[in-house]
Amino acid sequence: MAGGTFEGMSMSTRSRTALAVRSSLVTAIVAGIASLAIAAAPVVAAGDQAAVGWWQLTIATGGPQTSLSLVTLAADGTAVVADTPVGSDAQGNVTYASAGHGAWQADGKDGFALTFVEMNVDGEGSLVYIVTIDVQGTVNGDAMSGSFVGTATGPDGSVFGNFPGTLTGTRITVQPMPSMAPAGPSMMPAASASPPA
Numbered sequence: 001m002a003g004g005t006f007e008g009m010s011m012s013t014r015s016r017t018a019l020a021v022r023s024s025l026v027t028a029i030v031a032g033i034a035s036l037a038i039a040a041a042p043v044v045a046a047g048d049q050a051a052v053g054w055w056q057l058t059i060a061t062g063g064p065q066t067s068l069s070l071v072t073l074a075a076d077g078t079a080v081v082a083d084t085p086v087g088s089d090a091q092g093n094v095t096y097a098s099a100g101h102g103a104w105q106a107d108g109k110d111g112f113a114l115t116f117v118e119m120n121v122d123g124e125g126s127l128v129y130i131v132t133i134d135v136q137g138t139v140n141g142d143a144m145s146g147s148f149v150g151t152a153t154g155p156d157g158s159v160f161g162n163f164p165g166t167l168t169g170t171r172i173t174v175q176p177m178p179s180m181a182p183a184g185p186s187m188m189p190a191a192s193a194s195p196p197a
Helices: 011-040
Strands: 053-060 066-073 078-082 086-088 094-097 100-107 111-121 127-140 143-153 159-171
Touching (some): 078 111
Antiparallel strands (some): 078 100, 127 143
């Protein structure tokens, strides 16, 4: 019956009370998770934030070819890295790399240390190896340079090997939008010839 009572409380009051309790629990859980995240994240001191930002890097590992990486270093000490997603294992089989996730910290006024981890899988999605990269670098304004050592391990934790390398790059900053010229004949694809009648 609408408006009936249950243990001395009307149904509408009981519903409002239950809703308030659920809301309080959700708020407490969210606040608890947020406080744990804040406590776990290393905060970079205001005077040591030269490396904070977004970077485009050129990676060299001793061979004739280089590769590009995009790196984000956040003020809370977290790091995200995007490398070339397609590579190969020691046997030449194609592998696919995840984004790199890790942590960084300032090392003096302009230096920093960074560690991040990437997963590499084969065409079936099976884990082939995990790469951990340890970086020591320096920032000079909008320029970054440094060296690193990568360690590749198998799914069972066995170490495949280490590889050294260097990095150089520049900070990604907001650029003005370029003006666009109207498309002219040279920018248009050539029309295909009509078939003979």
